[in-house]
Amino acid sequence: MKTALVFGAAGGLGRAITASLQSADVRVLGVARDEGSLAGLVCTSADLTVEHEVAAACLWAAQEAGSVDLLVFAAGRMAHSPLAQTSAEALHRLWADNLLSAHLVNRHATPLLDPQGHRVFLGAYVDKLNFPQLGAYAAAKAGLDAWVRVLIREERALKTTLLRLPAVDTALWTHAPFPLPRGALSPSAVGDEVVRCWREGKAGVVDLT
Numbered sequence: 001m002k003t004a005l006v007f008g009a010a011g012g013l014g015r016a017i018t019a020s021l022q023s024a025d026v027r028v029l030g031v032a033r034d035e036g037s038l039a040g041l042v043c044t045s046a047d048l049t050v051e052h053e054v055a056a057a058c059l060w061a062a063q064e065a066g067s068v069d070l071l072v073f074a075a076g077r078m079a080h081s082p083l084a085q086t087s088a089e090a091l092h093r094l095w096a097d098n099l100l101s102a103h104l105v106n107r108h109a110t111p112l113l114d115p116q117g118h119r120v121f122l123g124a125y126v127d128k129l130n131f132p133q134l135g136a137y138a139a140a141k142a143g144l145d146a147w148v149r150v151l152i153r154e155e156r157a158l159k160t161t162l163l164r165l166p167a168v169d170t171a172l173w174t175h176a177p178f179p180l181p182r183g184a185l186s187p188s189a190v191g192d193e194v195v196r197c198w199r200e201g202k203a204g205v206v207d208l209t
């Protein structure tokens with residue numbers, strides 16, 4: 001049986017990705033800020049912006065599974081405020097939840113990945129995020145986009161996917177300055193696409209429309 005390690009497993013997309021993987025007979029290990037929110041899943045807690053917590057979660061995963069076949073980074077946070085009213089602390093926290101978290105997860109979880117394994121990072125259509133009040137979030141997602149693209153080029157031996165998403169109907173949008181856009185995808189469509197990318201070995205930048 002293949003094993004996947006999902007970071008951000010309690011989020012709308014993390015849960016849907018977990019469900020799609022389980023339907024495909026994949027064993028899922030979950031990491032969430034609060035493992036209590038993940039009843040029924042083999043999981044542990046970590047704040048993904050705190051390096052020793054990410055390292056401990058990866059040690060736990062190594063003890064559970066030895067190595068993993070798929071890593072999924074599905075954590076992040078949206079927040080809105082005009083740039084002039086965004087404090088340095090709020091900016092740092094938002095960038096950490098969206099970008100530092102990916103960096104720490106990659107540093108500590110990639111050593112667990114089977115050499116034939118695959119990493120998937122959820123990204124966004126960064127050029128469509130330039131809305132008033134979303135400056136800090138848009139900058140975080142643009143940073144993540146660039147960060148994954150460089151990772152792909154630096155580590156060509158490993159399959160890595162930046163899966164760019166349009167709007168998806170999750171609780172993320174309760175923190176947006178406007179309602180969920182019409183035509184938003186269902187989280188399960190994203191879960192199924194993650195499984196497809198992995199099964200078909202689709203690496204690089206993949207745009208889900």
Ligand SMILES: NC(=O)c1ccc[n+]([C@@H]2O[C@H](COP(=O)([O-])OP(=O)(O)OC[C@H]3O[C@@H](n4cnc5c(N)ncnc54)[C@H](OP(=O)(O)O)[C@@H]3O)[C@@H](O)[C@H]2O)c1
Pocket residue numbers: 008009010011012013014032033034046047048049074075076077078096097098101122123124125165166167168169170171172173
């Ligand atoms: N939904 C969309 O339309 C969409 C589109 C493009 C990209 N994305 C990206 O996809 C990712 C998942 O989004 P989603 O829609 O599933 O949002 P969500 O339902 O709000 O889930 C996000 C998850 O990330 C977790 N998280 C945030 N910061 C964390 C931290 N420091 N440590 C541990 N966990 C942390 C949250 O935990 P807590 O609840 O404990 O904070 C939450 O479980 C995000 O990066 C988002 O930006 C989403």
